[in-house]
Amino acid sequence: MDNHIILEMQSITKEFPGVKALDNVSLSVTAGEIHAICGENGAGKSTLMKVLSGVYPHGTYSGRIVFQGREVQFKDIRSSEAAGIVIIHQELALIPELSIAENIFLGNEPTRFGVINWDKVNSDTLELMARVGLREEPTTKVKDIGVGKQQLVEIAKALSKSVKLLILDEPTAALNESDSQHLLDLMAGLRSKGISCIMISHKLNEIEQIADSITIIRDGKSIETLHVKNDGVDEDRIIRGMVGRSLESRFPDHTPKIGEVFFEVRNWTVGHPAVGDRLVCKNSNFTVRRGEIVGFAGLMGAGRTELARSVFGRSYGNFKSGQIFKDGKEIQLRNVAQAIEHGLAYVTEDRKSLGLNLLDDIKATTVAANLQKITKGLVVDADQEFVVAEEYRKSLRTKTPSVNEGVAKLSGGNQQKVVLAKWMFTDPDLLILDEPTRGIDVGAKYEIYGIIQRLADQGKGVIVISSELPELLGLSDRIYTIFEGAITGEVSRDEASQESLMKLMTASRKSA
Structure with a gap:
């Protein structure tokens, strides 16, 4: 492994109105390593990656980013990709109706005399698919392949852009065990070819298996970087860093009272x-x-x-x-x-599209499945709506400045609490x-x-x-x-x- 540093993020601070999302965070990644970023929801992991990839452009944060030995100031995603940094988000950014080949080369098509050269598109696609271990026809529509294969299409797309640093946000969250293992093996293969990876994940067993080093972020601050081999890191050690204490048990003590x-x-x-x-x-x-x-x-x-x-x-x-x-x-x-x-109440696995209306605020969402309970005549009692939402916010300890906040602004864990509140309100x-x-x-x-x-x-x-x-x-x-x-x-x-x-x-x- 080449031991020089490919990326340094120095004292990155990013504020939103009323919230300091990142507070003086520093991170360095060695060339050809898999570097995991761990932290609780809302700790600032995704925000940090959005700063790195230009989603939050230079000027909207303070601190420096040094990539391959020189300071970079990305104004958008295109400029970070041109430098060789590619981010794959948790919500995949593929177009379902287009083919695998069209998705891989979208906006980046090889042309001949000003016309897209489809033969080259398809042959290049086959080559990239072989590199990620995907066996499909290049003309297959993305909507007709499973999530695991879609993830591989995203990585093939990154390889088509001559990626030097690949960022994966929760890459295995929606994958089954064998697809997850295939993806981890693929990351190890990229590492052996000198490509560096940053991986954000909650699956600590996978991090322990694949990562060379781990940076832990807590409440918007970088707490520590652990070197997996040298520091004898296991899941409990990572958890201690993430939550700031040792979790004696991952489950609260409970004596069930089971009836008929x-x-x-x-x-x-x-x-x-x-x-x-x-x-x-x-x-x-x-x-x-x-x-x-x-x-x-x-x-x-x-x-x-x-x-x-x-x-x-x-x-x-x-x-x-x-x-x-x-x-x-x-x-x-x-x-x-x-x-x-x-x-009966049902809390869906797909909270983003089936469990929540992301345009609503917390209080409207909380009462949505049982409106008649707080309706007078045909009108929802706004005071009552606020009281109910506030009660659930306190009892479920949902982190939000106010129940008037939009649910789209909440972290995943807090969105899940709002969905639970919605169904608990139906009693x-x-x-x-x-x-x-x-x-x-x-x-x-x-x-x-x-x-x-x-x-x-x-x-x-x-x-x-x-x-x-x-x-x-x-x-x-x-x-x-x-x-x-x-x-x-x-x-x-x-x-x-x-x-x-x-x-x-x-x-x-x-x-x-």
Whole structure:
């Protein structure tokens, strides 16, 4: 590895009205290394990368950026890319309707006599795809490939721009285990070719596996840089730096108070919304008791979300057959309004597009699923709306100057708390949480686990769908496993381990 420094960010300070997002942050990256940036949500990681890539142009922050030995002053993304710095954001910036080749060379097309040379576009695309291990036709539309492959298209696009420093913001947040591992292997391959990477991630096990050094940012300040090999860094050491204390346990202590079965789904079968003969839920049966936290484990695409959404007022797929019982009586949940009426709530895994209206403020979002509760005549009582939102802000410890703030301005963890508040306001009997802590740091996770446990202690049933097995093991009283749309097993908290769950998550019903 070449040991000279490729990037130095010196004393970077960035302020927004009323908030100092970055306070004198310094960072240096060695050529040909993978440098991780860790910190809780709202610590300033993404802001720092936006300063580096010119999203926040020179002049809007104080401090210096030195890249490849000279000071740089980027006025926009184009100028940072021209220097060889490419950022891949968590929300991928691809155009779904265009092909892989068109996305890779968009705005950068090779031309011949002023006309796009499509033969060259396609042959260059094949070459770049081979470098990232993507086997598709260059003409395939981006919307027809999975998120893991889309991530590879973004990296191929970066390679087409002769990248020297690649910044990846939460690159594996939406990926399953094998896609995540492929991406980490690819980063290691880029490192061996001398390309430096900066990686922002909440997945500490991946950071421990792949990073050469780690800079920890807390409350807008750079706290320390750890060298993984020399400093004997493990997950607990990273957490200590991130939260400023040792987390004795990642889950609050909890003694469940479990009552009777009150919710039951029998023989639930649902068809794919677009593919006629494909089933996304196959004859599924499960129960939930009062005061119980029930986990659903399965690999990406196993059908966990499809099951949850189809039970929640048939909001996914084509219902084929099945029954739902609540307190021993069969109930009909033909639409979302009926599901809410019968005491169900569903917190989606995709909070940005399905859970929140990013144009709304916090108070409007909090009351959105139960407006009749604060409506007088036909008018929403604005005072009452404020009081309700303020109560949830305090009880969930949502970090915001005011409930009049737009939800778009909040960090991921705080957005998730607003979504939870919205559904808690409907006072549900059964709360279904789909990936409740995706993209959220360890400190905020701990708080959300506490909220989930408090809801169960009020006698509610809680279903938690999560891709993180340690999370399910730490939180659930009982866990169901799903594989290819079928429930393959049911394991009590005492019997469950990562190994036993993984076996059931990758096996059809016969072994259960």
